[in-house]
Amino acid sequence: MGKEFKTISIPTSLYKKIEEIIKGTEVSSVSSYVTKVLRESLSRGQEKHDVFSKEDEEKVKERLKALGYID
Amino acid sequence: MIQPHGGRLVERILKGEQKKKILDKAAGLPSVTLDAESVSDVENIATGVFSPLEGFMGKEDFHHVLKQMRLSSDLPWTIPIVLDVGTEDAAKLKAGGQVLLRNEKDEPAAVLHLEEKYHYDKEEMAEKVFQTTDAAHPGVAKVKSMKDVLLAGKIDLIQESPTSFARYKLSPKETRVLFKEKGWRTVVGFQTRNTPHIGHEYVQKTALTFVDGVFINPVIGRKKKGDFKDEVILASYEELIKNYYLKERAVMAILQMEMRYAGPREAIFHAIIRKNFGCTHIIIGRDHAGVGTYYHPYAAQDIFEEFPDLGIIPLFFRSFYYCRKCLSVVNEKICPHPPAEQIQFSGTKIRDMLVKGEYPPPELVRPEVARIIMEFKNPFNE
Numbered sequence: 001m002g003k004e005f006k007t008i009s010i011p012t013s014l015y016k017k018i019e020e021i022i023k024g025t026e027v028s029s030v031s032s033y034v035t036k037v038l039r040e041s042l043s044r045g046q047e048k049h050d051v052f053s054k055e056d057e058e059k060v061k062e063r064l065k066a067l068g069y070i071d
Numbered sequence: 072m073i074q075p076h077g078g079r080l081v082e083r084i085l086k087g088e089q090k091k092k093i094l095d096k097a098a099g100l101p102s103v104t105l106d107a108e109s110v111s112d113v114e115n116i117a118t119g120v121f122s123p124l125e126g127f128m129g130k131e132d133f134h135h136v137l138k139q140m141r142l143s144s145d146l147p148w149t150i151p152i153v154l155d156v157g158t159e160d161a162a163k164l165k166a167g168g169q170v171l172l173r174n175e176k177d178e179p180a181a182v183l184h185l186e187e188k189y190h191y192d193k194e195e196m197a198e199k200v201f202q203t204t205d206a207a208h209p210g211v212a213k214v215k216s217m218k219d220v221l222l223a224g225k226i227d228l229i230q231e232s233p234t235s236f237a238r239y240k241l242s243p244k245e246t247r248v249l250f251k252e253k254g255w256r257t258v259v260g261f262q263t264r265n266t267p268h269i270g271h272e273y274v275q276k277t278a279l280t281f282v283d284g285v286f287i288n289p290v291i292g293r294k295k296k297g298d299f300k301d302e303v304i305l306a307s308y309e310e311l312i313k314n315y316y317l318k319e320r321a322v323m324a325i326l327q328m329e330m331r332y333a334g335p336r337e338a339i340f341h342a343i344i345r346k347n348f349g350c351t352h353i354i355i356g357r358d359h360a361g362v363g364t365y366y367h368p369y370a371a372q373d374i375f376e377e378f379p380d381l382g383i384i385p386l387f388f389r390s391f392y393y394c395r396k397c398l399s400v401v402n403e404k405i406c407p408h409p410p411a412e413q414i415q416f417s418g419t420k421i422r423d424m425l426v427k428g429e430y431p432p433p434e435l436v437r438p439e440v441a442r443i444i445m446e447f448k449n450p451f452n453e
Binding site: 026036037039040042043056060061063064067069 | 241377379382
C-alpha cells in the first residue's frame with residue numbers, strides 16, 4: 001500500500017515564500033511543510049467530548065480515596 | 072483538562088446485563104487464549120489507555136501505522152496494536168462473529184467482535200517499527216515469534232485479570248479525576264522502567280518546577296533480562312516519593328504493558344498514552360525506550376518534529392551528571408568543568424554495585440532508595 005496523496009493549489013507567491021523558508025532546514029519539500037502546518041492547525045480545532053458523568057466521577061473518587069490517592 | 076487522543080476516552084467494559092449475556096453464551100463461542108501481554112493490550116484498549124483504539128487494528132490501520140506512523144484517520148499512532156493467532160486457529164474463526172478471549176488462566180477476559188483476519192509480513196513489521204531486523208533486538212525477536220494471522224475488531228472487556236499491583240493500577244478516567252481533584256491544570260508524565268537515581272529525580276523536579284504535578288508512571292510487564300523487577304521499581308519509587316516529594320505534587324500509578332524497545336516510535340506511543348491519562352507534558356530523556364545501540368541517543372526527541380498535531384508537549388532533557396566542583400546535578404549546558412569532575416548516572420554502574428552488595432554513593436542514589444533495593448534478594452529479572 002503506497003502513500004495516498006491529493007493535489008491542492010496554493011498561490012505561486014506563497015509557494016515561493018515557503019521554498020525560501022524551508023531552505024537549509026530539515027523540511028524536505030513545500031508539500032511536507034504545508035502538511036505539517038495543516039496538521040498543527042487542524043489539531044487545535046479537534047472535536048471535544050465530555051469524558052464522563054458526575055455519577056461516574058463520584059464513583060471514581062471513592063476508589064481514589066480507598067487507595068489513598070486523595071483524602 | 073487535556074482532551075484524550077482523538078477527542079474521546081474509550082471505555083469498552085461490559086457491566087450488568089450485557090456482561091451476563093456474554094458469559095451465558097461464552098461456552099458456545101470459539102475462543103483464543105491470550106498471553107499476558109495481549110491481555111494487557113485488551114485491558115488498555117477497554118479502559119481508554121489506547122484511545123481512540125476500540126479494538127485490535129485492521130489491515131488498513133496496520134499498514135498506515137507501519138508506513139506513515141498514523142492511523143488511517145491521519146491521527147498520530149506509531150506502534151501496531153495487533154492480535155496474532157496461528158493459521159489453524161484462524162481458520163476456525165469467522166469474520167462477523169464473536170470470539171471469546173481468554174487469559175492465561177483460561178478465564179474469560181474479553182469478547183472480540185471479529186471484523187477481519189489478515190496475513191502480514193513480519194520482516195516489514197520489524198523493519199518499520201524497530202528500524203532493524205536483527206533478531207538480537209528484543210522487539211524484533213518478539214515479532215519473529217508471532218503467529219501468522221492477525222485478528223482485527225472491537226473488543227469488550229469482561230473482567231480485568233488479577234495483578235499483584237492492583238493498588239497502583241489506575242485507568243485514564245481515574246487519573247483524570249485525580250488530577251482534577253488535586254487542582255492540577257498541567258501535569259508532566261514520567262515513563263520509567265527503572266528504579267530511580269538522582270538523575271531521574273532531578274529531571275522530574277526540573278519539569279515539576281514548570282507544571283502543577285508529576286505523574287510517575289512505571290511500565291509493569293514483560294521486560295528484558297537484567298531489568299529491575301516490577302516490585303522493586305514500585306517499592307523504590309514509593310520510598311523516593313515518601314522522602315523527597317511533596318505529597319500534593321506527585322502521584323504514581325502503573326502502566327501495565329510490555330516494553331517494545333522501539334525507541335523513537337515508542338516515545339510517541341508513550342506520549343499518546345500519557346495524554347490519555349490526562350498529562351499535558353511528557354518527559355523525553357536520552358535514548359527513551361531504546362535498547363543497545365539501535366537508536367541514536369536523541370532520535371526519540373527528534374521524532375516529535377514529525378508530529379505537530381500530537382497534542383501533548385514533550386519536554387526534552389539531555390544527559391545529567393553530578394559535578395564535584397558544582398556540587399550539584401548539572402548538564403553540559405550549565406557546567407563549565409571538565410569530565411574528570413563528572414560522576415555519570417550510569418545504570419550499569421549502579422546495577423553492578425548493587426549486585427556486589429555495595430551501596431551506591433548518595434550523589435547517585437538516595438540512601439533510602441538503595442536500602443529498599445538491597446532488601447530484595449534478587450532485584451533483577453532473570
